[in-house]
Amino acid sequence: MAESSKESFIERTEVLYNQDEIVRRTVEQCNTIKFTMDSCTDVNGPSILVIPNHPVTNAIIDMKNRGVKIRFITEITHDNIQYCKELMKIAEVRHLDEVKGNFGVGGDQMMRLIYLDDSKN
Numbered sequence: 001m002a003e004s005s006k007e008s009f010i011e012r013t014e015v016l017y018n019q020d021e022i023v024r025r026t027v028e029q030c031n032t033i034k035f036t037m038d039s040c041t042d043v044n045g046p047s048i049l050v051i052p053n054h055p056v057t058n059a060i061i062d063m064k065n066r067g068v069k070i071r072f073i074t075e076i077t078h079d080n081i082q083y084c085k086e087l088m089k090i091a092e093v094r095h096l097d098e099v100k101g102n103f104g105v106g107g108d109q110m111m112r113l114i115y116l117d118d119s120k121n
Helices: 020-034 045-049 055-065 081-089
Strands: 038-041 069-074 092-095 104-107 110-114
Touching: 020 104, 038 045, 045 069, 045 081, 055 069, 055 110, 081 104
Parallel strands: 038 069, 069 092
Antiparallel strands: 038 104, 104 110
């Protein structure tokens, strides 16, 4: 196999702290996903992903409308069950106990790891 036929890949780690920049980059990446998005999110994730008219929620809905297969693994609890039910309208949702942190893989295009440390607030 010739090396020239492989796409070049640059591994890069970047930490974002600005909430507006995180939202902007998330929406930007959602817009590039063509086939699948698989995510694992902590117990708070579902509530953040179904905020009406939020740019990230709108980007996820747009992905669904474009035919992207969207799947989430999260901890489903009594406190977040309503958010999970809302998320189930646009994505496949499965339960896993004690999920910590968040990450997602969109096709072969991106991988993101986000860990929010609430102790700094």
